[in-house]
Amino acid sequence: xxIIITGSLGNISLPLTQILVAGGHQLTVIxxxxxxxxxxxxxxxxxxxxxxxxxxxxxDTFKGADAVYAMxxxxxxxxxxxxxxxxxxxxxxxxLQSAGVKRVVLLSGWAADLVKDENVEHLFDGLNASVTIxxxxxxxxxxxxxxxxxxxxxxxxxxxxxxxxxxxxxLSGKTGLLMGNYGGDDRIVFVSPKDIADAVAEELLLLPQExxxxxxxxxxxxxxxxxxxxxTSVGKPWLKWVRLSDKEMxxxxxxxxxxxxxxxxxxEMGAAMHSGKTLENFxxxxxxxxxxxxxxxxxxxxxxxxxx
Numbered sequence: 001x002x003i004i005i006t007g008s009l010g011n012i013s014l015p016l017t018q019i020l021v022a023g024g025h026q027l028t029v030i031x032x033x034x035x036x037x038x039x040x041x042x043x044x045x046x047x048x049x050x051x052x053x054x055x056x057x058x059x060d061t062f063k064g065a066d067a068v069y070a071m072x073x074x075x076x077x078x079x080x081x082x083x084x085x086x087x088x089x090x091x092x093x094x095x096l097q098s099a100g101v102k103r104v105v106l107l108s109g110w111a112a113d114l115v116k117d118e119n120v121e122h123l124f125d126g127l128n129a130s131v132t133i134x135x136x137x138x139x140x141x142x143x144x145x146x147x148x149x150x151x152x153x154x155x156x157x158x159x160x161x162x163x164x165x166x167x168x169x170x171l172s173g174k175t176g177l178l179m180g181n182y183g184g185d186d187r188i189v190f191v192s193p194k195d196i197a198d199a200v201a202e203e204l205l206l207l208p209q210e211x212x213x214x215x216x217x218x219x220x221x222x223x224x225x226x227x228x229x230x231x232t233s234v235g236k237p238w239l240k241w242v243r244l245s246d247k248e249m250x251x252x253x254x255x256x257x258x259x260x261x262x263x264x265x266x267x268e269m270g271a272a273m274h275s276g277k278t279l280e281n282f283x284x285x286x287x288x289x290x291x292x293x294x295x296x297x298x299x300x301x302x303x304x305x306x307x308x
Contacts, residue, residue, distance in 0.1 A: 187222055
């Protein structure tokens with residue numbers, strides 16, 4: 001099959017490309033970074049260098065493809081995440097329709113149907129194609145964004161330790177934590193990008209008659225259980241996951257200079273997870289869990305943590 005992969009050589013697209021090349025398929029990988037061309041070609045795929053904002057480039061690249069894996073990377077620089085996602089999704093839909101692609105696998109999120117600004121799934125409804133929506137749970141790789149919090153160093157780290165863990169924790173050097181407007185004993189499904197890649201690879205080779213939705217997860221646990229696994233991997237078995245109120249979380253994001261509309265969308269996503277609705281929908285779908293457990297990822301996390 002001739003398959004187009006978007007997402008350059010990211011956390012999902014890299015293992016997905018490796019799986020499909022090994023399966024003998026003809027791969028084209030789209031990247032906006034010309035420096036990725038050599039790495040893409042070394043994998044045995046063709047590189048298409050261009051922007052997802054360029055509808056003409058997408059349509060030309062999609063021509064003749066049997067299937068397309070479409071993903072919209074989250075942008076923490078866009079002031080309005082919803083407007084950005086809708087713009088890119090509309091580019092995709094128009095290009096897919098123009099190119100006459102018959103099989104589309106779209107990466108979404110397990111809270112997408114609960115968060116208005118994140119949900120662009122409906123923009124693919126009018127395609128004359130077989131469409132599958134992938135709804136992966138919370139990515140293991142999101143923990144990389146919390147390395148500074150886990151370290152708990154400098155004034156802010158010490159202040160947060162004092163506030164949420166107490167004076168004894170600060171004096172004994174038990175600094176660091178995870179935080180969000182979901183956490184504590186909230187039950188969450190986490191997922192490895194490798195397991196997402198496996199699921200996407202399976203779906204690209206299928207051709208269901210109707211639109212389908214597939215949830216993807218690797219392991220379910222409470223946020224505090226996840227914190228202990230990640231913490232233990234870096235010598236901080238006391239690590240806990242503090243749940244903030246939506247108001248506190250919004251204040252923190254604003255202090256971090258996150259654009260207001262983006263911050264509000266992130267809060268809504270976290271609130272959906274805290275409410276348990278995402279987990280309820282996941283269980284209703286009864287998906288098969290992936291193979292990569294959090295303890296496996298924690299080994300990779302520890303290496304990155306020690307290097308930074």
